[in-house]
Amino acid sequence: MATRKRHTPEQIVRKLATADRLMAEGKDVADVCRELQVTEASYYRWRNQFGGLKADDAKRLKDLEKENATLKRLLADAELEKAALKEIAPGKLLSPERRRAAVEHLIRVMGVSERFACRVTGQNRTTQRRPPAAATPADPDAGLRIWLRGWAKTHPRRGFRPAYHDARAEGWLVNHKKLQRLWREEGLRIPQRRRRxxxxxxxxxIIPPADKPDAVWAVGFQFDSTTDGRPVKIATIVDEHTRECLGGLVERSITGDDLIDELDRIALTRGYPGVLRCDNGPELACDAMAEWARERVGLAFIPPGEPWRNGYVESFNSRIRDECLNINIFWSLAQARVVISDWKEDYNHRRRHSSLGYQAPAVYAAACTHR
Structure with a gap:
């Protein structure tokens, strides 16, 4: 039984050219198909598909079809790899154990092959198929693992370095690198105590409305650094009614006692405010501040994580950050004090504030009669 012959695109184009020559000699389609040894259906199908093409064009078309199929396959593989990477937990898979777990997860969840999962995760297939020593009955370190777990249970606040010296003292022949690796494989770690x-x-x-000067002062802090990398801390004290910036404390660090001294210095000329609005920073929520404010001013702390409740300070800090700190480089603390002090002077006496009828804060405060 004769098998069906499949023609290449070049052969089809050549046979169509022969058919055109025979038909030009006066032969009909049936005679042409008989001479070409094809059916009329094949002839008409070829004519619709390859009519008007040359042999080189047909070959180029076939190559383009193959290239298109290859690109589609590569795109599908790339999309599948992208979906697989999203399925894996975020972060780098640095250890063979994590890669092994990721491969098993992809095979189980996405139904991909082991070859594909290993390629995506960067895991060698030999490593994937070889079980780890800890998972085999013949684990040479099983005794040391049991000893480590017991030691960590007895000493929950000690790490692998003390464990290494105790293990050597008890006769275990192991170096510190192997013991650290076993410590990590067993998931032993010192729980970190978070600072409350x-x-x-x-x-x-209830915070009274800032309807007169010195009714409510708002306190906050801003940070920058000098060219040597050392910090610069700026205390911000704003009168919420007049929008004046009070004080000019610029130091490497500011404690609660430093802030109390600054508030006392300002109060010598202005008096103490009715309420001091502040956040929950350690300089403000300390016992020294509470003791100082007990007989002088009321303290109003904003809720944690809600800086918008102290909007006057946040607005002022955005201005000093944009107009002063971001455009100046400080090479010393003394220079930072001079530059920031000059900017605050300009802010209070010459910078017009829209909420004050486009008057400078100091000018508005001097003309303010409701006290």
């Missing part, structure tokens, strides 16, 4: 953030206690139930 202190929250200040307000002494005023």
């Amino acid at each position: 953030k202190r929250t200040g206690t307000s002494t005023v139930p």
Whole structure:
């Protein structure tokens, strides 16, 4: 039984050219198909598909079809790899154990092959198929692992370095690198004690409206650094009614006692405010501040994580950051004090504030009669 012959695009184009020559000699389609040894259906199909093409054009068309199929396959593989990478937990898979777990997860969840999963995760297939020593009954380090788990349970606040010296003292022949590796494989770690953030206690139930000067002062801090990398801390004290910036404390670090001294210095000329609005920073939520404010002013702490409740300070800090700190480079603390002090002087006496009827804060404060 004769098998069906498949023609290449070049052969089809050549046979169509022969058919055109025979038909020009006066032969009909049936005679042409008989001479070409094809059916009329094949002839008409070829004519619709390859009519008007030359042999080189047909070959180029075939190559383009193959290239298009290859690109589609590569695009599908790339999309599948992208979906697989999203399925894996974020972060780098640095250890063979994590890669092994990622490969098993992809095979189980996405139904991909082991070859594909290993390629995506960067895992060698030999490593994937070889079980780790800890998972085999003949684990040479099984005894040391048991000893490590018991030692970590007895000493929960000690790390692998003390464990290494104790293991050597008890006769285990192991170096510190291997013991650290076993420590990590067993998931032993010292739990980190998080420092509890202190929250200040307000002494005023309701903050009165800032309808006159010195009714409410707002306190906050801004940070920058000098060219040697050392920090610069700026205390911001704003009168919420007049929008004046009070004080000019610029130091490497500012403690609660430093802030109290600055507030006392300002109060010598202006008096103490009715309420001091502040965040829950350690300088403000300390015992020294609470003791100082007990007989002088009321403290109003904003809720933690809600800086918009102290909007006057945040607005001022954005201005000093944009107009002063971002355009100046400080090479010393003394220079930072001079530049920031000059900017605050310009802010208070010459910078017009839209909420004050386009008057400077100091000019508005001098003309303010409701005290």
